[in-house]
Amino acid sequence: xKSILKFKKTSYQQLVIVGVLLLIMAILSLASxxxxxxxxxxxxxxxxxxxxxxxxxVTLLMISGNFDLSIGSTMALAGTMTAIFVTQGIPLPAxxxxxxxIGMVIxxxxxVFVIMLNVPSIIATLGTMYIMKGIAWVTTGGxxxxxxxxxDYTFLGRGFLGPFPLSILxxxxxxxxxxxxxxxxxxxxxxxxxxxxxxxxxxxxINVYFYGVILYVLVGLLSAFSGVIMSSRLGVGSASIxxxxxxxxxxxxxxxxxxLNGGEGSVLGTITGALIVGFIANGxxxxxxHSFYQDIVKGIVLVGAVLLDLTLKSKLSxx
Amino acid sequence: xxxGRTIENDxxxxxxxxxxxxxxxxxxxxxxxxxxxxxxxxxxxENGAGKSTLIKILTCxxxxxxxxILLDNKPFLGKTVKDAMNAGISTVFQELNIIxxxxxxxxxxxxxxxxxxxxxxxxxxxxxxxxLKEFAPDIPLKARVSTLSFAQKxxxxxxxxxxxxAKIVIMDEPTAALSRVESEGLYDIIRKLKANGITIIYxxxxxxxxxxxxxxxxxxxxxxxxxTRSVPQTERSELIRMMxxxxxxxxxLPVKGKTDTPLLRVRxxxxxxxxxxxxxxxxxxxxxxxxxxxxxxxETARALFGLDKIISxxxxxxxxxxxxxxxxxxxxxxIAMVPEERLxxxxxxxxSVKDNIASSNYRGISHAGIANKKKxxxxxxxxxxxxxxxxxxxxxQARTLSGGNQQKVVIGKCLNASPRxxxxxxxxxxxxVGAKEEIYSIIRKLARENVSILVCSSEYDEIAALCDxxxxxxxxxxxxxxxxxxxxxxxxxxxxxxxxxxx
Numbered sequence: 033x034k035s036i037l038k039f040k041k042t043s044y045q046q047l048v049i050v051g052v053l054l055l056i057m058a059i060l061s062l063a064s065x066x067x068x069x070x071x072x073x074x075x076x077x078x079x080x081x082x083x084x085x086x087x088x089x090v091t092l093l094m095i096s097g098n099f100d101l102s103i104g105s106t107m108a109l110a111g112t113m114t115a116i117f118v119t120q121g122i123p124l125p126a127x128x129x130x131x132x133x134i135g136m137v138i139x140x141x142x143x144v145f146v147i148m149l150n151v152p153s154i155i156a157t158l159g160t161m162y163i164m165k166g167i168a169w170v171t172t173g174g175x176x177x178x179x180x181x182x183x184d185y186t187f188l189g190r191g192f193l194g195p196f197p198l199s200i201l202x203x204x205x206x207x208x209x210x211x212x213x214x215x216x217x218x219x220x221x222x223x224x225x226x227x228x229x230x231x232x233x234x235x236x237x238i239n240v241y242f243y244g245v246i247l248y249v250l251v252g253l254l255s256a257f258s259g260v261i262m263s264s265r266l267g268v269g270s271a272s273i274x275x276x277x278x279x280x281x282x283x284x285x286x287x288x289x290x291x292l293n294g295g296e297g298s299v300l301g302t303i304t305g306a307l308i309v310g311f312i313a314n315g316x317x318x319x320x321x322h323s324f325y326q327d328i329v330k331g332i333v334l335v336g337a338v339l340l341d342l343t344l345k346s347k348l349s350x351x
Numbered sequence: 352x353x354x355g356r357t358i359e360n361d362x363x364x365x366x367x368x369x370x371x372x373x374x375x376x377x378x379x380x381x382x383x384x385x386x387x388x389x390x391x392x393x394x395x396x397e398n399g400a401g402k403s404t405l406i407k408i409l410t411c412x413x414x415x416x417x418x419x420i421l422l423d424n425k426p427f428l429g430k431t432v433k434d435a436m437n438a439g440i441s442t443v444f445q446e447l448n449i450i451x452x453x454x455x456x457x458x459x460x461x462x463x464x465x466x467x468x469x470x471x472x473x474x475x476x477x478x479x480x481x482x483l484k485e486f487a488p489d490i491p492l493k494a495r496v497s498t499l500s501f502a503q504k505x506x507x508x509x510x511x512x513x514x515x516x517a518k519i520v521i522m523d524e525p526t527a528a529l530s531r532v533e534s535e536g537l538y539d540i541i542r543k544l545k546a547n548g549i550t551i552i553y554x555x556x557x558x559x560x561x562x563x564x565x566x567x568x569x570x571x572x573x574x575x576x577x578x579t580r581s582v583p584q585t586e587r588s589e590l591i592r593m594m595x596x597x598x599x600x601x602x603x604l605p606v607k608g609k610t611d612t613p614l615l616r617v618r619x620x621x622x623x624x625x626x627x628x629x630x631x632x633x634x635x636x637x638x639x640x641x642x643x644x645x646x647x648x649x650e651t652a653r654a655l656f657g658l659d660k661i662i663s664x665x666x667x668x669x670x671x672x673x674x675x676x677x678x679x680x681x682x683x684x685x686i687a688m689v690p691e692e693r694l695x696x697x698x699x700x701x702x703s704v705k706d707n708i709a710s711s712n713y714r715g716i717s718h719a720g721i722a723n724k725k726k727x728x729x730x731x732x733x734x735x736x737x738x739x740x741x742x743x744x745x746x747x748q749a750r751t752l753s754g755g756n757q758q759k760v761v762i763g764k765c766l767n768a769s770p771r772x773x774x775x776x777x778x779x780x781x782x783x784v785g786a787k788e789e790i791y792s793i794i795r796k797l798a799r800e801n802v803s804i805l806v807c808s809s810e811y812d813e814i815a816a817l818c819d820x821x822x823x824x825x826x827x828x829x830x831x832x833x834x835x836x837x838x839x840x841x842x843x844x845x846x847x848x849x850x851x852x853x854x
Contacts, residue, residue, distance in 0.1 A: 218469050221453070225461060228452040235432060235448055236462030295452045 060315035097294025105164035107259030107274035115269020139252020143245030168271035189265025227294025369418035396571035439518035479514035620664035624650035639818030648807035685771035755786025
């Protein structure tokens with residue numbers, strides 16, 4: 033009896049998010065005839081590629097009970113560094129690899145500060161956020177780099193593999209990898225264990241420090257990579273690329289049902305959350321609503337969806 | 352894990368000359384505690400007797416001041432909780448160390464998964480699964496732990512502890528949160544553990560537990576061992592006598608302020624934790640609530656202070672019905688409470704004594720939202736002097752004070768709100784004997800000044816020394832109410848301790 037209720041409870045949470053997504057899609061397709069077209073849907077998917085790629089890693093990090101505000105800055109830095117490397121004559125693949133490595137180093141620094149030195153994660157990553165943003169501005173001198181990038185530069189962001197846009201395929205691949213990590217690997221299991229009860233995890237002999245740092249490194253890696261893709265899609269290296277991006281990712285993760293206290297959440301939920309955010313922005317664009325209003329709507333949807341989820345949860349636990 | 356007959360009488364664990372001093376308190380005064388191999392050894396004693404401290408030392412959660420531990424006749428020199436676990440000492444705590452969000456299977460193998468290259472192997476068998484199946488066939492391996500009952504979670508934790516090659520399993524009041532039937536199930540599991548060669552240290556003060564499964568019982572009191580007995584050859588009454596002791600330090604002094612005019616009248620009060628509580632409290636009277644932890648004492652206090660939701664029943668103050676739905680409202684009716692958890696609920700540890708005491712009543716010392724510095728200082732200093740709080744300045748941080756002085760600050764905070772009814776939940780827990788007496792005289796003085804007092808305590812001596820009348824409770828129900836003259840320690844304890852008698 034009790035277990036049936038519990039089963040319903042978890043599936044309810046998933047249903048709520050999917051329900052919100054479908055509702056938004058229904059409203060938008062009624063409001064705008066262009067909404068439910070292949071061209072438009074692919075356009076939306078392309079726009080959320082970066083959120084999905086970084087969001088996969090951030091989901092695991094947040095399940096483990098930690099937080100990262102430096103995602104957007106890492107993205108900006110990785111994008112500008114790729115462009116700078118290329119203009120310096122370094123081959124594109126090597127440039128991308130080096131930028132991603134920079135991202136991993138940023139993640140490592142965050143991890144060391146938060147996990148090893150016990151600096152609260154919000155403070156530590158707020159610090160790296162400012163530092164990395166600053167470095168991106170300094171290295172570009174405040175300019176956008178779009179000359180001398182070559183034709184290949186935009187392939188990652190705009191190219192196609194057969195009939196499929198490459199960036200979307202990369203996002204799907206990332207999702208599959210993280211879905212596997214979440215459900216089938218030690219890292220995934222320990223992520224939940226650490227987030228749910230760090231002390232128990234420690235007493236069970238889990239190396240909570242190692243896994244804690246690894247998650248930050250993964251976030252750094254994927255934030256940098258999504259920065260590279262974003263820079264490629266826009267065909268420009270600019271320090272202003274990732275502004276506010278961390279909040280887009282966090283909104284998607286939280287909408288997707290990941291608990292800010294850790295221990296709960298899923299990569300699949302994050303994808304749903306990213307789609308909700310993407311569709312809202314797209315739909316409002318199609319309806320010709322100014323982007324200033326989009327922020328207001330985004331905020332309302334975030335708080336509304338979480339509130340709905342909480343209300344349903346407490347109703348269910350009472351029965 | 353089976354051991355031969357020849358060393359059957361050998362001691363598996365010997366804790367010798369264990370001394371533990373905390374600043375101002377001698378928690379353990381040179382204890383010799385020996386546990387025979389493959390037995391269930393009960394460790395009993397009242398709160399504060401030193402049971403937990405002894406166990407914390409064994410599990411390396413605390414360092415001993417002096418003494419040595421022999422495990423399997425070899426010195427045990429562990430420094431961390433992990434060392435103790437590796438040496439085969441596992442503990443099943445009251446707050447279970449188990450992760451709700453994972454499945455039973457995942458919990459059992461947590462930290463020692465079957466994996467290859469970081470990828471979990473599906474359906475890999477683990478010896479612990481068979482153990483679980485033997486102990487509790489009704490618990491599905493794939494179930495999420497959050498869907499299990501507390502008793503089932505406890506079984507999972509026990510199985511986890513045993514599978515980690517435990518030699519000794521320590522259980523800390525494991526039946527405290529179990530029903531009678533669930534307790535029986537736990538006894539069965541403990542017998543099976545014993546049959547598998549495991550030694551169990553069983554902490555409890557529930558006599559039914561001890562007489563159902565115990566081989567030996569060691570009684571602790573005030574940091575010393577009163578004695579060790581073979582349970583089958585011992586009478587219940589003897590164990591109780593050992594636990595209680597004969598020395599009663601403080602005597603009951605009837606308070607003169609006591610009247611027969613009721614201040615508080617409670618009828619059929621029911622919350623999720625207590626049922627049908629009816630009692631009255633007169634002006635200037637000290638009323639005690641006595642029972643084990645979780646019996647319903649604190650829960651009554653919480654309901655009266657607006658912390659727990661009242662499901663049914665009525666509360667009258669001075670013959671007027673009142674509805675108490677929040678601490679704010681309770682305080683408006685003149686109720687103040689000294690909560691059980693001084694450190695987390697009673698005090699702002701990082702704030703000064705002055706700010707702590709002032710916090711309960713800024714209205715009286717402020718004008719237009721701005722606190723009057725002089726008024727604050729005067730009032731706090733007056734209370735600090737009255738209560739004899741020993742500090743060098745009222746700017747001193749609360750966390751720097753001793754337990755007794757901290758408790759006086761909490762009382763001062765309550766008095767600052769000039770209550771008509773003061774509720775004290777375990778008023779002298781973690782307080783040394785001297786400060787205890789001082790707190791008792793403060794309480795008596797308040798009663799003389801016509802404040803009504805409600806004391807919740809699980810210490811018999813405290814209730815006997817302070818209270819004009821005592822309400823005995825067990826399992827969320829009132830058993831009876833006795834006047835101080837009718838108090839008889841044996842009978843009171845039998846009534847509240849013996850699960851068998853009350854049901």
